[in-house]
Amino acid sequence: MESGRRKGLNGFLSSLSLLCVILDIQLNGVLGATHVEIEQHLEMGRKLLAAGQLAEALSHYHYAVEGDSKNYLTYYKRAAVFLAMGKSKSALPDLTRAIQLKPDFLAARLQRGNILLKQGNTQDAREDFETVLQRSPYQEEARDQLMRANELVELREEAHAAHHRGDYSTTITVLDRVVELSPWDPESRELRAECYIRLGDPRKAIQDLTPTTQLRNDNRAAFLKLSNLHYDLGEHQESLGHVRECLKLDQDDKDCFSHYKQVKKLSKQLDSAEEHIEEARYQEAIDKYESVMRTEPNVPYYTNKANERICFCLVKNKMAAKAIDICSEAHQRDPRNINILRDRAEAFILNQDYEKVTAFCTIQGHGSFVYELK
Incomplete structure (x- = not known):
């Protein structure tokens, strides 16, 4: 019986050894195939990027990054695709990861510094440009960008000083250059929009606020302000669209929900009144426009519009x-x-x-x- 047990154990060990050999062979095959696949994805990504097929190129770089998370160049190449697609926020983590894997990778530092400068992050941008210049003192782009970052710091101080003393025209003039240097900085655009509102130019305020809804992850305040600006201009459909975007971010936002109910009610009355006019039901239209004036007595546009149509x-x-x-x-x-x-x-x-x-x-x-x- 003891002999039988030994034979059984030997057989099991033999089978286990064979299984390990098979698994080892298969694993080596998978690893080899994965390396080949990574190279294929990188090559396809390069070709598609050159052809301008950015979404397709990006998918190949995703596979390459997943297959080899230690390759700094792969992150850098994927960041280049994100930048070509106008997705600087997505490019930034890839550039940072590339720098972490290879701290002396100056091209990634320079590219990251450029993005940070456009976002208005002057402190981190300057650190990147200074690092590049320490290793490569004659790098012209880094030197020029460092000068722009220093200029941006001074301009911001000047703009805030002008705003503090109530000189909104000067603030706008200074912020024009600030926005030119850092077009992805929502704070500068929001400050310029406030100045335009103070000077009675809501259209330009809308132009400045609109991109800030994308520049901040949760910019309900901008959506609400845009909704209010359109509302005061009599553009109730645009107002309704913006306040709905605010509620998509947070359906329990009290300010947005309160404004939504007001715009929704008014918009429904206005649309209904015009439908009555199209159907030649003029008394019903009059009744609706009188309701409009009761719903919104404080915005001149709606009172004027109601009187015109009545x-x-x-x-x-x-x-x-x-x-x-x-x-x-x-x-x-x-x-x-x-x-x-x-x-x-x-x-x-x-x-x-x-x-x-x-x-x-x-x-x-x-x-x-x-x-x-x-």
Whole structure:
């Protein structure tokens, strides 16, 4: 029996040895194949990058990085693809990893410094440029970029000083150069947007704030501010779109949700009023626009718009006397609105007050109306 056990044990050990040999052979084969595959992915990534097929190139570099996480060049090459795609945030970790694996890799340091400078991170950018110059004192790009980083520090101080004393025009002028040097810095754009708002130029504020929604990971404040700016300009659909983006980031954001309910209600009323007008249901449209004025009495655009459209509906309903009153009020609030001028002229015609129409048209300089009346 003891002999049988020894035979069984010897057989098991023999089988185990054979299994280990087989596994060793297979493992070596896999490792060899993986190395070959990595080289193939790198070569395909290079060709696709040269052909401008960036998404396809990126997928090959992903495989290469996963296959060999210790190769600093692979990280650097993938960072180059991210940069070509305009994804600097994604490129930054790859450049940092390449530098960690090879601290004297100056090309990666220079590239990282360039990104950091554009992001407005002057301290870390200067460290990268200085490191490059320590190892390569005549590196022209690093020297030029270091000068720009130093300039950026001075300009920021100047901009904040001008803003502190309330000189918003000077602040904007200085920030123009700041944004030129660091276009991916949300803080500078947000400060310039605030200055534009102070100076009564919401359109330019919108232009500055829009990219900051992408430059910060969770920029609900920018989405809400954009929504408010569009709302005050009467662009309720754009306002609704921005506040929805805020709620996508956090559906429980109280400020965004409160504004969303207001914009949603107003937008629905405005759309419904215009639908009634398209269907020639003018009294229903009037009722809706009166609701609009109750919903938002504090933003002049919506009151002016409501009065303009109510004026139009009253004319269509041939309510001449009331139309003249409403149209005249609307004209006082918005004297350059050609639609109100036209509708009030029609109200005068309905009221058979042709002298007022002629006099009105002559004063306003709309000769076409005078010609039609004659």
